[in-house]
Amino acid sequence: xKRPGSIFCGSSDHGLSRRAFLGTGAAATAGTFAADMTQLxxxxxxxxxxxxxxxxxxxxxxxxxxxxxxxxxxxPKPGRPTGGPFxxxxxxxxxxxxxxxxxxxxxxxxxxxxxxSLNTRVGDHGGGAALMETGRKKDPGIxxxxxxxxxxxxxxxxxSQVPDYVSMYTSTEGRRKGTSGFLGSRYAPMFLAEKPIPxxxxxxxxxxxxxxxxxxxLRSLLSKQFVQGxxxxxxxxxxxxxxxVRGLMASEQLFNIENEPDAVRARYGPRQFAQQCLVARRLVxxxxxxxxxxxxxxxxxxxNFETHRExxxxxxxxxxxxxxxxxxxxxxxxTLIITLAEFGRTPTINASLGRDHFANAxxxxxxxxxxxxxxxxxxxxxxxxxxAEGEVGAGQLFATILEALGVDPEKEIFxxxxxxxxxxxxxxxxxxxxx
Amino acid sequence: MTADPTQLKITTQINISGTALxxxxxxxxxxxxxxxxxxxxxxxxxxxxxxxxxALAEKGHDSYVTGVALAGASLVSGGYxxxxxxxxxxxxxxxxxxxxxxxxxxxxxxxxxxxVVASVADDMHCKLWDAATGQLIHQLDDHKAETPHNYPSxxxxxxxxxDGKWLATGxxxxxxxxxxxxxxxxxxxxxxxxxxxxxxxxxxHSIGGLRSLAFSHDGxxxxxxxxxxxGNIDHLGGPSRVEIFDWQKGERVxxxxxxxxxxxxxxxxxxxxxxxxxxxxxxxxGFFSIYNTETGKLISQVKAPMHIHExxxxxxxxSAFAVGHGKIALFELKSVRPDVPPAPExxx
Numbered sequence: 001x002k003r004p005g006s007i008f009c010g011s012s013d014h015g016l017s018r019r020a021f022l023g024t025g026a027a028a029t030a031g032t033f034a035a036d037m038t039q040l041x042x043x044x045x046x047x048x049x050x051x052x053x054x055x056x057x058x059x060x061x062x063x064x065x066x067x068x069x070x071x072x073x074x075x076p077k078p079g080r081p082t083g084g085p086f087x088x089x090x091x092x093x094x095x096x097x098x099x100x101x102x103x104x105x106x107x108x109x110x111x112x113x114x115x116x117s118l119n120t121r122v123g124d125h126g127g128g129a130a131l132m133e134t135g136r137k138k139d140p141g142i143x144x145x146x147x148x149x150x151x152x153x154x155x156x157x158x159x160s161q162v163p164d165y166v167s168m169y170t171s172t173e174g175r176r177k178g179t180s181g182f183l184g185s186r187y188a189p190m191f192l193a194e195k196p197i198p199x200x201x202x203x204x205x206x207x208x209x210x211x212x213x214x215x216x217x218l219r220s221l222l223s224k225q226f227v228q229g230x231x232x233x234x235x236x237x238x239x240x241x242x243x244x245v246r247g248l249m250a251s252e253q254l255f256n257i258e259n260e261p262d263a264v265r266a267r268y269g270p271r272q273f274a275q276q277c278l279v280a281r282r283l284v285x286x287x288x289x290x291x292x293x294x295x296x297x298x299x300x301x302x303x304n305f306e307t308h309r310e311x312x313x314x315x316x317x318x319x320x321x322x323x324x325x326x327x328x329x330x331x332x333x334x335t336l337i338i339t340l341a342e343f344g345r346t347p348t349i350n351a352s353l354g355r356d357h358f359a360n361a362x363x364x365x366x367x368x369x370x371x372x373x374x375x376x377x378x379x380x381x382x383x384x385x386x387x388a389e390g391e392v393g394a395g396q397l398f399a400t401i402l403e404a405l406g407v408d409p410e411k412e413i414f415x416x417x418x419x420x421x422x423x424x425x426x427x428x429x430x431x432x433x434x435x
Numbered sequence: 436m437t438a439d440p441t442q443l444k445i446t447t448q449i450n451i452s453g454t455a456l457x458x459x460x461x462x463x464x465x466x467x468x469x470x471x472x473x474x475x476x477x478x479x480x481x482x483x484x485x486x487x488x489x490a491l492a493e494k495g496h497d498s499y500v501t502g503v504a505l506a507g508a509s510l511v512s513g514g515y516x517x518x519x520x521x522x523x524x525x526x527x528x529x530x531x532x533x534x535x536x537x538x539x540x541x542x543x544x545x546x547x548x549x550x551v552v553a554s555v556a557d558d559m560h561c562k563l564w565d566a567a568t569g570q571l572i573h574q575l576d577d578h579k580a581e582t583p584h585n586y587p588s589x590x591x592x593x594x595x596x597x598d599g600k601w602l603a604t605g606x607x608x609x610x611x612x613x614x615x616x617x618x619x620x621x622x623x624x625x626x627x628x629x630x631x632x633x634x635x636x637x638x639x640h641s642i643g644g645l646r647s648l649a650f651s652h653d654g655x656x657x658x659x660x661x662x663x664x665x666g667n668i669d670h671l672g673g674p675s676r677v678e679i680f681d682w683q684k685g686e687r688v689x690x691x692x693x694x695x696x697x698x699x700x701x702x703x704x705x706x707x708x709x710x711x712x713x714x715x716x717x718x719x720x721g722f723f724s725i726y727n728t729e730t731g732k733l734i735s736q737v738k739a740p741m742h743i744h745e746x747x748x749x750x751x752x753x754s755a756f757a758v759g760h761g762k763i764a765l766f767e768l769k770s771v772r773p774d775v776p777p778a779p780e781x782x783x
Contacts, residue, residue, distance in 0.1 A: 066638075066669075078498075081453065081473065085499035085515040085539065173637040270585045272639070297638035302671040302718065309557075310586045310640050349472070351719045351742045351760040352671045352698070353454070 057369055057405045058284040058331075059151050060277070061292040062319060062339045064311075065174045066125070066299035069345035069355050072099050072308040073315075074114045074363035075380060082347035082383045084305055093374030101312035104320035110374045111323060111332070112367040113433040117378025117387040120343065120394050123357040125174055125299075128342030133178065135398030136424035142415060145181035147398065148290040150422055152180075152187045154407045155289035162251045162288045165189040168196075168276045171296035178292065182415045189292070196279060197255040216242070254282050267321055274318035281325050284335055298341065302352040315339070323367060336404055337367040340397075347384040361387045364397065370404030370435055377432050395427030403429040438752040439770035440711050440725040443735040447765035449479070449486050455758035457503045457543070459510075460747035465765075467747070468510060469758045470500025476512050476522065481756055481765055488763075491527035495520055502543025504552055506566035511552045513540035519554060521569060531569050535562060541591045546599040551616065553602060555593040561604045563616065573619035575604065577612040582641065584633055589644060592659075596650040603657055603682075605645035607631060611659060613682055625685065627678045630661035634668050642668040646716070647702045651728065652709030657682040660700030660714055663692050671698045671718035679731065689731035696722030696738065702745050706752040713755060717742035721759055723766055740764055 069084075076099045077083035088097035091109035098106055098114075105112070122128045130138060133146040145153075148165040156164035167189035169175050180187040192198060203212050219242060257265060257278050268274040273295045280291040295314065300307035319337065326332040344362025345355035361380040367373070378390035392400075399409035402422055409423035455471040465482030474496045477488040498515035509530075510522040517540060521531040536556035543554050545566060552564045561575040582588050592605035595616070602614045609627035614620065633641045647660035657680045665673030675698055679689040691714075698718030705712040711734055715723045721739030723746075726732065739757065741764065746757035755766040 079474070085472075087498065087516075171637060171639045295639075297640065297669070299638075299669045301669045303642055306589070306642065306644075307640060309589070313587050349454070352717070354670070 056334045057155050058288065058335045059147075059290045059401070059405065060280045060284060060322065060335060060337045061147065061290070062277075062315070062337065063169075063292055063294040064298050064315070064339060064341040065129075065169070065171070065294045065296035067128070067341045067343045067345055067357060068298040068311070068315075068339075069300065069304060069308055070116070070361075070363040070380075071345070071347070071355070071384060072101055072305070072312060074098055074365055074376075075116045075384065076100075077347075077382065077384050080383050082349065082385075084349065086305070093376075096374060096376045099312070101308055102316045104316045108320050108323050108367070111327070111371075112365050112373055113371050113375040113377060114363055114365050115377045115392050115397065115400075115430065115433065116363045116380055117390045117392050118344070118359075118362045118364060118397065119387045119391045120359045120362075123343055123359045125342055125357075128357075128359055129174070129176055131394050132340055132342050133176070134181070135394045135427075142418070142420070143179065143181040144420075145183040145187065146178045147401065148178055148189055148292055149180035149183050149187040150402075151290040151405065151407075153183055153413075154402075154411075154422070155405065156187075157287070160287060162254065162283070162286050163190040164288065165290045165292075166192065166280075166283055166288055167292040167294070168192045168279070169292075169294035169296070170194070170272065170276075171294070173297045174299070175294075175296070182420075183413075192255075196257075196276065198252065201249055201252045203249065251286065254286050254288075255279055257282070264325070267325070269317060269321075271314055271318070273314045274321060277318045277322040278325075281322060281329075281331070284326075285329065285331060300345065300354050301350070301356055302354040304345065304349070304353060304355040319367075326368070332368045335368045336370065336401065338401065339365045361385065366401070366404065366433060370406065372433055372435050375433050377430055390430075390432075392430055393427065395424030396430055399423035399427045400429040400433060404434055437770040438706060438768050440706070440734045440768050442771060443723070443725060443737055443766060443768050445737060445740065445764055446767045447481065447486075447763075448740050449481065449488075449763040451477075451488055451758075451761060451763060454744070454760045455763065456499060456501050456744045457512075458745045458747055458756065458758040458763075459503045459505045459545075460749075460756055461505065463750060465754075465756065467756055467758075467763070468503050468505070469763070470496070470503050470512055470514070471744075471758070472499050474498060474500060474514070476500055476503065478527075479763070481763060486763070491522055492529065495522075495529065498539075501539070501541055502554065504543045504545035505549070506545035506552050507549030509549070509552070509566045511543060511545070511564075511566065513543040513554050515539040517556065519543065519552070519564065519569070533564075533569055535564075536560060541589065542593050544593055544595060546595045546616065547597055548599055551595075551599070553593050553595065555590045555604055557587065557589050559588060559590050559606070561590065561593055561602070561614075563602075563619070573616075575602075575612070575614050575619060575621070577621055577624070578604065578606040578610060579608075582608050582631075582633070584635075584641065586641065591644055591646050592648045594648040594650060596654045597652055598654060601650065601654065603648045603650065605648050605659055607641070607644035609645045609659070609661070611645065611648070611657070611680075611682075613657070623682055623685070625657070625659070625680050625682060627659045627661075629663055629690075630659065630676060630678070632662075632665045632668055632673065638668050640668065642671070643673070643699075646699050647714075649703040649705055649712065651705045651712075652707065655681060655683070656688065656705075656728065658703045658705070658712060658714075660703050660716070662697075662699045673697060675700050675714065675716060675722065675724070677703065677714050677726070679728075691726060691731050693722070693724065693733070693736075696720070696724065696736065698722065698742065701743055704746070704748050706748075707750065708752070713746070713748065715739065715743040715746055715755075715757060717759070723755070723757065725768070737766070
């Protein structure tokens with residue numbers, strides 16, 4: 001069934017996809033368009049306009065693994081029994097207050113929208129993470145791709161010499177690699193867990209460049225023979241991933257922050273999370289459409305305030321520095337920074353001054369491209385037990401993110417004959433946080 | 436009344452709302468002042484027939500009250516709002532408020548003669564105040580603002596020696612400084628790094644810290660309390676830990692860890708005769724433990740009805756008044772035969 005706004009006729013063979021439109025050499029093609037726009041009726045086409053709109057859009061997801069407390073970040077409740085000891089401070093956006101643990105971010109709220117009314121209901125780490133990574137509940141019949149894979153597919157370029165999806169998660173607790181689901185390995189993340197620079201990326205010294213190319217050609221030949229008579233998107237994705245190997249090998253230096261001037265490195269400072277944010281900036285600057293930086297572990301069942309004193313200092317410095325750096329380089333207008341987790345934390349403060357898992361009324365933030373800065377959308381009740389206004393689910397959040405990037409959330413991908421919209425069925429963007 | 440640490444028992448529990456984080460006691464009585472998570476300071480006669488806490492004022496601090504001390508006629512409290520407030524004990528009115536620190540105040544104590552009030556805060560300063568006038572006497576600086584892992588440190592603990600001559604301060608990474616209170620000069624440094632757990636791999640943050648300090652009766656020993664190494668730092672699931680120093684020699688005399696009752700040692704106090712000391716605190720629950728000073732062995736121990744944040748011990752060491760999560764609890768350590776002074780026995 002064709003859905004309103006869909007670009008598909010209903011057949012997976014006839015969709016006007018961005019790749020079909022751009023073909024290879026996307027940058028050059030786009031340049032040609034810009035040079036002679038009057039020749040192109042295609043520009044009157046909404047689809048084409050949309051394709052150009054999302055050119056160069058990127059995402060940096062700051063994943064606050066374990067579940068950061070909304071009370072100690074974006075939705076403080078000072079003076080309430082549930083509020084904890086920290087004050088709320090005024091921000092650069094009149095009327096919007098955040099926790100005093102984020103003083104630097106308070107000065108960047110004119111570029112940032114907060115959603116304070118997430119109600120995602122799933123309060124266990126695995127289930128919550130799966131929901132917030134994919135924007136929808138699990139379906140036993142289908143493996144959904146996560147946000148990074150969807151963005152990689154929608155915003156990545158076929159001819160790109162850099163990865164489409166990089167995921168950094170160095171702490172071991174709650175570590176999740178992410179999944180490209182039914183999109184196949186072409187959109188799987190380059191996953192960095194042990195070291196900041198990808199391992200096994202260089203050609204072995206024992207193999208000459210000629211040998212390396214010969215091996216690739218042999219693999220390609222065998223692969224072509226294998227796929228003959230077989231029709232599978234997964235196989236195509238697999239082959240496509242291999243075709244990009246040599247380009248990816250050349251991107252190793254993007255991960256090395258020692259290539260940055262001392263002043264820039266000093267600005268980000270010595271802590272790992274900030275340094276990973278610097279890598280993320282280098283990656284998006286080079287054209288990587290989706291970078292996830294996971295900062296674990298916010299699971300503060302005991303000593304919530306001490307934990308957030310420490311981790312919020314990390315988030316505050318890294319995020320504000322990243323925003324400034326992107327802004328000064330002219331990249332923020334095309335880059336969306338998201339802070340998100342699997343859930344928030346309970347209003348009730350337990351006996352060891354901790355907060356437990358809580359998914360019924362929590363917060364996230366969106367900064368940069370497509371976002372109306374200075375907005376605090378939605379409201380929780382005075383003690384933060386429930387959403388009072390503007391409830392937002394995981395699917396709506398995904399629709400909002402995609403729309404901020406200029407991607408139609410209702411666009412369908414066909415898995416066999418089954419149309420799957422990019423954001424979950426019936427989920428619409430929160431327009432109030434979008435430009 | 437003679438104190439006997441082997442006769443430890445809980446006698447009274449008083450329910451309160453929220454979490455009480457600090458307490459001080461009017462000498463020779465059961466009258467307590469305590470404060471905590473509802474930003475208020477309360478008084479209660481814990482030995483009355485129906486103890487009922489009453490707030491001193493509707494409005495006092497703007498955040499958690501984390502320290503309270505009786506210094507002569509002055510009642511002084513401190514909190515996360517970075518202020519010290521002087522209160523009139525009789526009327527319950529504020530006498531004076533001072534913007535004392537640039538970050539959250541963690542503890543407030545008074546010198547034994549009541550002339551000086553000391554406060555420690557996350558700005559990593561210890562400040563000594565004239566209890567009568569509220570004037571700053573000394574600012575004691577030795578504790579680093581950042582941990583070795585480049586995160587904000589915290590200055591949790593402060594205590595006076597019994598003669599008021601010395602003061603000790605302790606921070607998150609287990610660094611201890613001992614000060615001459617008269618001159619404000621640092622006279623010793625000690626390290627208790629096992630009280631700080633940094634998890635570099637699984638969770639990449641820290642937990643613990645040096646939470647309590649106590650001088651022995653003769654001033655020779657200094658006890659430092661907190662929690663030992665923790666595997667899963669999501670919880671206070673590590674052994675409660677005490678280290679005893681002969682601080683002038685720079686020697687660690689005892690390392691005591693208890694796996695039966697886990698959590699932070701939030702406060703310690705030596706008995707009036709110095710033969711034993713109390714260590715109390717908790718995780719989700721609480722503990723009240725008594726150790727032999729000389730051997731470091733456990734004398735007696737009870738599971739507390741709440742995580743204990745602070746306690747006050749009577750002059751003869753026969754009673755302790757503890758506050759914590761949702762409760763005030765009274766502990767008795769009274770000899771069953773007051774005419775026969777007990778000799779502390781130790782458990783292996």
